[in-house]
Amino acid sequence: MKEIHLKEFGIDITLNLYTLGNGSGDIISNLKDRCPYCGEVDCYISCSIHNEEFEDEDEMLSRRDYNSAIDGIESLVLAQAVAGIDVEDEKYLTALHTAIDACGNNP
Numbered sequence: 001m002k003e004i005h006l007k008e009f010g011i012d013i014t015l016n017l018y019t020l021g022n023g024s025g026d027i028i029s030n031l032k033d034r035c036p037y038c039g040e041v042d043c044y045i046s047c048s049i050h051n052e053e054f055e056d057e058d059e060m061l062s063r064r065d066y067n068s069a070i071d072g073i074e075s076l077v078l079a080q081a082v083a084g085i086d087v088e089d090e091k092y093l094t095a096l097h098t099a100i101d102a103c104g105n106n107p
């Protein structure tokens with residue numbers, strides 16, 4: 001297994017590439033927005049029933065859309081790393097940062 005850490009521009013991504021078998025991997029990152037109540041990444045409104053305050057619906061939908069876009073970016077980064085693209089290259093990281101910014105700026 002090969003482990004790659006990408007830490008630039010506030011991006012914190014860990015890629016685990018499995019060199020045996022079909023060349024797959026997994027990705028852990030700090031890129032997704034977390035539920036403001038429970039702190040979970042994949043929680044949308046479900047935990048709010050236990051809180052006095054509900055997450056504003058527009059904010060929740062915006063967070064969900066952003067996280068979906070980040071899902072796509074994470075999948076692409078992982079696929080590119082598995083395919084042998086140098087995801088640690090400075091130019092690649094600059095482009096990655098730009099793409100992540102764009103996700104945040106296009107609700």
Ligand SMILES: [Zn+2]
Pocket residue numbers: 035036037038039040043044045046047048
């Ligand atoms: Zn929650």
